[in-house]
Amino acid sequence: MGKINIPAPSRVRSRRQVETAVCALATLIVGSCKGGSDGPPEVPSTPAVVALSPVGAVTRVGTVGDTVPVLVVRAVDSEGRALPNARISFVTDEQGQFVSPTAVTDANGEARTNWRLGGGAGTQSARAMSGNVPSVVFTATATAGPPVSLGLRTQPAGSRVGERLSVAPVVDVRDRFGNVVPVPVTITALLASGPGVVAGTSTVSSPTGVATFDALSLVGPVGERVIRFEAPSLQSVASAPVLLRPAARSLANRADDVSGPQLKVYYVVPSDGVDRGLDTLPTIAYSMAVWQRWLSEKLGGRTIRLDTFNGALDVGFFQLSSTDASMVGRGAFVLNEIQRQMNAAGLLQSNRIYAVYYDGGSSFACGGASSVVAAMYLRGTPPGATCPPNALRDSPNATMGYWESAMLHDVVHTMGIVSGTSPNHTAAYPFHVPEPDDLMYTGPSPWRPGNSMVIDVNGDDYHGSNVRPGLPTILASQYVAAGLPLLAAGALTAPSSIGARSARDEGIPNVMLLPPHPPYPAARP
């Protein structure tokens, strides 16, 4: 391309004069000018810029999202003279912006624009470019903006009840772009959902805006929790749900949270049984929570007092000295042998009833009860039925399943219910009533365990206004009280509708009889 003779610009021009000059230049180069008096001038092709150089410093210091002092570059032609009317482009990394991404050089050959920094703290850069000449690079050191919120740098992981979280949450102070702001802060952790409390060191101060909660623990019922972190005048942040698991296995009885008559839970395995560790998994606590809540709703807020430790169901562990096969060989007396061995081991105390999840078999029943112990035979295979293996409810918010219904049924037996002298007592199935939708039914028809069970049809045998004085009732039991804490961990996610649950319920052997129980052992040991 040949040289273009550009008239020397005058020092002072009005905007109109500039537009006219630009149009004239464009006409010189491309023979047309579309910019009219009503619109902006069309930016012409760049005259022969030979070099670009910065005017002033090429470094800036500023706050993310703010505009830094104007960027200026000078364009010169092949003679080294200031080159006006040359188009200069500005580009930037990050999310930075230019007020004018394109500028035209003035009479001094200078083009300028304002640079608004992007959101990322650290070094940002911008370039001024024209054609193929080396560009001018500006850099800015962007610092974080004012603190507005807390952020979770490290999500916590769950733990056993009362123990430090297995992954300590790390919380920091952030600006509106999410940059960490190194300011002094005091952050407090609290529970955002579910029962229980945070324990350990729940308030942490940091001079640098980053707080590590390395001595934080949770106490309360087993289940999922959300932890929220708060600091004055900053938006709080909540963790993802963490699972609060049962305490580690304990062969000794832990301290009781509450005094008085109560129900103690054991996970029991035969000497050669597969130890699934159900006492250290949420499984049993979830299943217990389901029937505990169901019972509380049926009894107007009353329920059975459970043995808890640190707010969580305290599940003990016991291994029988007998093999599974030898226990099965006892026929109707599996429960009796479990109770005998637990008593011999010194586990049975006065003013306690016991709920045993026995991970062994029975050829006679899926469970049994005495006046002291209620036991579920999780691997039972009675004739004509199969006890549902591994089907304890997997959420504290679930509906009543087979095992929940059956365990509650047998726990109620430990209260001496149904009395052999109640009006509808079934002689053929001792200590039961004859209605298949009754919690305490056993008989020739299928039992109907589940949420729709009735506690004493007609209210005249063991619960209700028609019960004859002198008969044992659930409400009169020393193990039942009002105002007890529930194990249900609260609805982190609302339970599915009953309809959605029905498919699972169909998987429960509703047609199964709850077989007759072995005879009560003679007396409390």
Ligand SMILES: [Zn+2]
């Ligand atoms: Zn029964």
